[in-house]
Amino acid sequence: MLLVQLMKPFYTKLEGNRIKLVFAYQYFSIRKDDELFHFIPVEGKEIIVHAETLQVENLSEIFVFQKGNRFIRLPLYQLLLVSDIHMHLQTIIETNVHSDLSSSSLENAAQVIQELEQQNYERMIDYALLNRDVSLFNKLQQFKEHNGGFPIE
Template identity: 50%
Template structure:
């Protein structure tokens, strides 16, 4: 059985740290099975959880239910991923969030490196003040060092 995602619009998305939840409701998710369209019904599971760091779907064993008239079929999420193009739709929805996590991590790494360089410079200035015997500058710089270390 091959399925094609006809429409997939999360009712809402929620990002909590590195996890993205895509929550679905009636009429927001449908698949083509053969020539027939089946609409998602939130009878069992209604969300897909994606780890934005690993880009992996986390709730693979959750059961999704689709209906056409009186006909219903149930399918575990892992199987739905195998027999449909769902992964492409998930990728397009989650890419913004993945990019945002990566940008935040890069910014944090850059900020950490800048802080490290500033601390190294402060230590060099303290050493210079010691070598030159400048007690006032030494006291000022060590107080600044204490403030910087407390801020971290």
């Protein structure tokens, strides 16, 4: 059995419902019979995982590992079968992708808050007009002109 010694993607990217893990030199190594082989991006260099099912999609990708003048050339499906790569993939996905998703969720939340503030401002204008509250109407207009935004009060 092969053991993954080190597995750090060079970068991780979320593309739609796919998680792309790209590897480079010195970021991926395996141990076979007490010998350490380092990944070299000669053929395949990425693992694509479906974000919802967490299934690896590019199983035919060929990964090459080197120690001196010896090489191990493995299709990704075989690497998945004969090593403990699943544990490492799970850890990478949990740490990297959840942080990406949460940051995009924060951006979406900020946009929703801004839209709600806009709607609230418009309702306050309507309320001031409906009740013929000139003072409130003028305050709202002045606030918007001077601050370039909407009141949060």
